[in-house]
Amino acid sequence: MFIETIKTPGLAHLSYVIGSDGQAAVIDPRRDVDEYVQICKANGCKLIAIIETHRNEDLISGSPILSEMTGANVYHGPNPESPIEYAKTVKEGEVFKIGNAQLEIIETPGHTKDSISILLTDLEFDNGPAAVFTGDALFVGDVGRTDFYPNEKERIAGMLYDSIEKIKSRAPAAILYPAHGAGSVCGDGMADREFSTIEHESRNNPMLVINDRQEFIDKKVKEHHYYAPYFNDMERLNMTGAAAYDSPRIVCPTSFSDLNLDSTILIDVRNIECFLGAHHPRSIALPVGLITAYAGWLLSSKDSITIVAQNEQMASEAALHFSRIGYDNTQCFVEANFPGYAATGGEVASTDIVDPKQVKELLEDGWQLLDVRKITEYESCRISNSEHIFLGELPEKMNSLDKSARYITMCASGMRASVAASYLSCNGFENVKVFMGSLGAWKQAGFETE
Known part of the structure; x- marks a missing residue:
């Protein structure tokens, strides 16, 4: 018997292949499904079941695509918002045999109403579950967000409490296999590791050590989570089924002069x-690792996107990341040869970066510090007199900023600040600098925070 974890960078998504005696099941596959097929082949297994633990909001499910490729049925929990057109409904107590592995469904609503968890028992050796796949109900160090039903906040949070109690009761010593790791938008407090047990979480997870149901509910209701605009598209696609990712999508390189930038x-x-050293003045910085986190905020899935990359391999990788959240209009790219482009008369821009000492001097000269971290980060520690706008909300809130003002963007290290600066510059802000190192550098310099 084996369990193989497939991690999707950027989304911090975790999916699984379970195999035993020539049979296999896949749990929560992503849109690009070739790796699941390859794992099954490498282990001599026939895929007989694809199980979704819940309706995903942050990525496109690969279940219908994998089903069409292999003939395996897709199974989804009860009570979805709308019927899952490509899946059969499973309920509490239903069992799947995968060789010597038994997969038992338990209903664990709370993150979503259709959430299920899956208990894994080795029929040759175990008297109880050896592992549990919890979807977004329970993570390493945290539990799932419960804000997708704003008119039922307390009820949904209470459902999650009850579901976690069920998991603890049914699989008290099991290994934990969640659907996301640290960095996911589905929880803020996850540990930066992907291994744990239910027993360990019961003793150490800040949410699981709360034994009072109402206290748990109150804490969940007070949480703040961001809801990205593209989530609605994911919800729709994950009910009807998205098309397969048609790789490769990248065509031959294009030059900037060939593009209609309108x-x-x-x-x-x-x-x-x-990017900071040399870039096209009308480009937005969005490194490959940040695409799935922020493209859904800064861009529309209908936008025609031209990728600026070091080479075709990088462009293809970026296109794949875009595709995982439904952004498929990424067929063309420009090779980032800015010395050559400048030599032909092309306009090349750069972005000024500043250190803590320079920031202090600029603030005294009237520059404004714009902090683009999440509100939870900002409220826990910030620089005095800084203004806050979450990076994802820049398109919505940018009009509240004065284009004639001078801004220094900051975050925790400078990465998100650079994205923000590029977005502002593309939208007519002429005086923008990036605080490289940002809050980390400020603290190291010994300057005060509040």
Whole structure:
């Protein structure tokens, strides 16, 4: 018997292949499904079941695609918002045999109403579950967000409490396999590791050590989570089923001079240091690792996107990341040869970076510090007199800023600040600098925070 974890960078999504005696099941596959097929083949297994633990909001499910490729049925929990057109409904107590592995469904609503967890028992050796796949109900160090039903906040949070109690009761010593790791938008307090047990979480997870149901509910209701605009598209696609990702999507390189910049958006996916040094003045910085986190905030899935990349391989990787959240209009890219472009008369821009000492001097000269971290980060520690706008909300709140003012963007390290600066510059802000190192550098310099 084996369990193989497939991690999707950027989304911090975790999916699984379970195999035993020539049979296999896949739990929560992503849109690009070839890896699941390859794992099954490498282990001599036939895929006989695809199980979704819940309706995903932050990525496109690969279940219907994998089903069409292999003939395996897709199974989804009860009570979805709308019927899952490509899946059969499973309920509490239903069992799947995968060789010597038994997969038992338990209903664990709370993150979503259709959430299920899956108990894994080795029929040759175990008297009880050896592992539990919890979807977004329970993570390492945290539990799932419960804000997707704003008119039922307390009820939904109470459902999650009851579901976690069920997991603890049914699988007290099991290994925990969640659907996300640290960095996911589905929880803020996850540990930066992907291994744990239910027993360990019961003793150490800040939410699981709360034994009072109402206290748990109150804490969940007070949480703040962001709801990205693209979530609605994911919800719709994960009910009807999205098309397969048609790789490769990248065509031959294009030059900047060939582009109609009024009909396409330039997204520079190189690392931040490269972008800051030289970039096209109408491009937005969005490194590959940040695409799935922020493209859904800063762009529309209908936008025509031209990728600026170091080479075709990087562009193809970026296009794959875009596709995982339904952004498929990424067929063309421009190679980032800015010395050559400048030599032909092309306009090349750079972005000023500043250190803590310079920031202090600039603030005294009337510059404004714009903090683009999440509100929870900002409220826990910030620089005095800084203004806060979450990076994802810049398109919505940018009009509240004065284009004639001078801004220094900051975050925790400078990465998100650079994205914010590029977005502002593309939208007519002429005086923007990036605080490289940001809050981390400020603290290291010994300057005060509040």
